[in-house]
Amino acid sequence: xxxxxxxxxxGDSALVVEFEERIDPALSARxxxxxxxxxxxPPPGVRETLPTYRSLxxxxxxxxxxxxxxxxxxxxxxxxxRGAANPGRLWRIPCAYGGxxxxxxxxxxRAKSLTTDEVVRIHATTPWHVYMIGFxxxxxxxxxxxxxxxxxxxxNPRARVPAGSVPIAGQQGLIMSxxxxxxWHLLGQTPVRLFEPRRAEPFLLAPGDRVRFxxxxxxxxxxxxxxxxxxxxxxEVTA
Amino acid sequence: xxxxxxxxxxxxxxxxxxxxFGWQRFGVSPAGAMDAVxxxxxxxxxxxxxxxxxxxxxxxxxxxxxxxxxxxxxxAAAAAIVVDGVPAVGWxxxxxxxxxxxxxxxxxxxxxxxxxxxxxxxxxxxLGSRSVxxxxxxxGAPLKAGDGLPLARARAPDAxxxxxxxxxxxxxxxxxxxxxxxxxxxxxxxxxxxxxxxEYRVSAAADRMGYRLEGPEIEHAAGFDTISDGIVFxxxxxxxxxxxxxxxxxxxxxxxxxxxxxxxxxxxxxFAQLKPGDALRFAAVAPAEARELLRRQRAAxxxxxxxxxxxxxxxxxxxxxxxxxxxxxxxGPYD
Numbered sequence: 001x002x003x004x005x006x007x008x009x010x011g012d013s014a015l016v017v018e019f020e021e022r023i024d025p026a027l028s029a030r031x032x033x034x035x036x037x038x039x040x041x042p043p044p045g046v047r048e049t050l051p052t053y054r055s056l057x058x059x060x061x062x063x064x065x066x067x068x069x070x071x072x073x074x075x076x077x078x079x080x081x082r083g084a085a086n087p088g089r090l091w092r093i094p095c096a097y098g099g100x101x102x103x104x105x106x107x108x109x110r111a112k113s114l115t116t117d118e119v120v121r122i123h124a125t126t127p128w129h130v131y132m133i134g135f136x137x138x139x140x141x142x143x144x145x146x147x148x149x150x151x152x153x154x155x156n157p158r159a160r161v162p163a164g165s166v167p168i169a170g171q172q173g174l175i176m177s178x179x180x181x182x183x184w185h186l187l188g189q190t191p192v193r194l195f196e197p198r199r200a201e202p203f204l205l206a207p208g209d210r211v212r213f214x215x216x217x218x219x220x221x222x223x224x225x226x227x228x229x230x231x232x233x234x235x236e237v238t239a
Numbered sequence: 240x241x242x243x244x245x246x247x248x249x250x251x252x253x254x255x256x257x258x259x260f261g262w263q264r265f266g267v268s269p270a271g272a273m274d275a276v277x278x279x280x281x282x283x284x285x286x287x288x289x290x291x292x293x294x295x296x297x298x299x300x301x302x303x304x305x306x307x308x309x310x311x312x313x314x315a316a317a318a319a320i321v322v323d324g325v326p327a328v329g330w331x332x333x334x335x336x337x338x339x340x341x342x343x344x345x346x347x348x349x350x351x352x353x354x355x356x357x358x359x360x361x362x363x364x365x366l367g368s369r370s371v372x373x374x375x376x377x378x379g380a381p382l383k384a385g386d387g388l389p390l391a392r393a394r395a396p397d398a399x400x401x402x403x404x405x406x407x408x409x410x411x412x413x414x415x416x417x418x419x420x421x422x423x424x425x426x427x428x429x430x431x432x433x434x435x436x437x438e439y440r441v442s443a444a445a446d447r448m449g450y451r452l453e454g455p456e457i458e459h460a461a462g463f464d465t466i467s468d469g470i471v472f473x474x475x476x477x478x479x480x481x482x483x484x485x486x487x488x489x490x491x492x493x494x495x496x497x498x499x500x501x502x503x504x505x506x507x508x509x510f511a512q513l514k515p516g517d518a519l520r521f522a523a524v525a526p527a528e529a530r531e532l533l534r535r536q537r538a539a540x541x542x543x544x545x546x547x548x549x550x551x552x553x554x555x556x557x558x559x560x561x562x563x564x565x566x567x568x569x570x571g572p573y574d
Contacts, residue, residue, distance in 0.1 A: 050469040206264075
C-alpha cells in the first residue's frame, strides 16, 4: 500500500510528517497518535514534537547519530499511527457572548441572517476539537465551525484584541491567550487563562482536547475573571 | 545585591540563551540567541558554560555601571567601546570595579553582539529558559535604562582578562546554505531556479522575528495558502508577495505560507549578522551536508581558547609590543 503521508526535511534539525492537505479530525487524530507514540518511545535524538492540523514537526539533535536514520524510523511509526482510542479531555469553557466581550456578534448574525441568540447557540453547542496550539503561547485553534457561521476574515484586522477573546473565521474557531492583532470575528470572551506562567501546568489545553463553550452573563464573567486573576482555574474537565 | 545597572539601553537589548525549547506545541516561540557563534564567543570570553544567558545587543549597545565589588564583562562584538572613559575594542573581557562604566556604542561589523558576565546573571528562568521573547513578554522585556541585572557572582574571577580573534570565528561564508523543503513542491521549477539563482537583499523589515528579502520573484505552483504547520529557525516562507521571508529566533510557532527551504543551522549565524541592504545568495545542500557543516562549526566553537588580553583596554593588538614588554606596564584606569 502506498504511504498516505510524506516526510520532508525542515532544515538539518527537523523533519515534517505531512498527512493529506486538508483539515479533518481523522488526520488530526493520526498526527496526535504519531506524537503519542514518539513520546512513549522516543527514537534516539528526538527533542521535541509540534503537532499542527495535518502534520507533525519532529525536532531532533542534528549531531545525534540517530539523525541519519530518523526518517526511516518516522516512516515506520507513521505507517501504523492511528487515531487514539481515548478521546482527549472535554473542557467546559465559560464564555460571555456579545456586547463589549464580543463586538462582532451582531455583525456576524446580520451577515448570516440569524439572530444573535442563534449564533450563540450554534457556537456553544458545537463539539469543538483542539487541532493546534500555535502562533502565540496558548492560542488554541478549534474546528470545525458549523457551516452556518462560515465567514471570511474581516477586511480590516484589529490592531489589538484582548486576551480570552473567542473569535471565528473561515471554518475555524479560536481562543486567544494573549492580546494580539487579529482579523477574526469576535463572538465572545472567556475569563479562563489558557496560559498562566505561575501555574505548575502553565498551559490548560492541549492538542486533541475537546471544548464546549458555556454561555455566561457579563456579571458572571466579572466574577470568574476575578477568580482567574488570583490564579484559579475557572474551566473544568467534564469528561 | 550585586548588579549590572543599565544606565542607557540600545535600541533592542535582550537577555538570550540557547532558546526555550520543549514548549512549541503550546505555541511558545523558542527565541534564543540569533547568532550562536558570537553568543558562544561571549561565554568563552567570560569563562562560562556555553549555555549561560547573555545580553544580545542590536546595532548599538548599552551603557552599564557596576553595582558589585567587581565584575568581568565579556563583549563579543566588533563595536566602539569605552571603558571608564578609555576607548577600547571588542572581542575581549573587561574587569570592572564598583561604579565603573562600560559604554558599548555602534556595532561596527554585522548587526548584533553579545555581552556576558562571568558567572552569569541571576535571573529566574521562565519555562526553562532566560531568553526574552519581546512580542509576548515570555522571559521578560528588552532592557531599559534603570534596569539592574542581578549578578550570580559578587566579584570578578582573579585570572587576567582575555581576548579572541573576532575574525577567526567559525562563520560559514556566503552563500547562505539551505535545505530545500518542506514545501518546495508548492513552487514551479522556475520559482526554485529564481530562488537559488538570484541575488537577494535584506529589506528594512528585518528583526528577531524574521527577515523580509527583496529580489527575484519566486513563482508558486498553485497559490500561496497552505494549512498552517510548524516553523523552525530559518524556515523560508514565500507569501503572495513572491519574495522570501526568513523566519528567525522570535518566529511564530506555526504559519500558513509555503516554505520553500530552510537555512542550514551552520549558516544561521552568518545570516543573522546581515543588515538591511546587504546582498546574499542561497545555495542548496543536502540535510546530511548541512549537519556536517554544523558538526565542524560546533567543534571549532568547543575549541575556542581565549588568550590573555593586553591590560590596556585599547588593546593595540600588537602581540609584538606585548612580547617586547613595551606596554606591559601600562595600567588601564579600570585595572
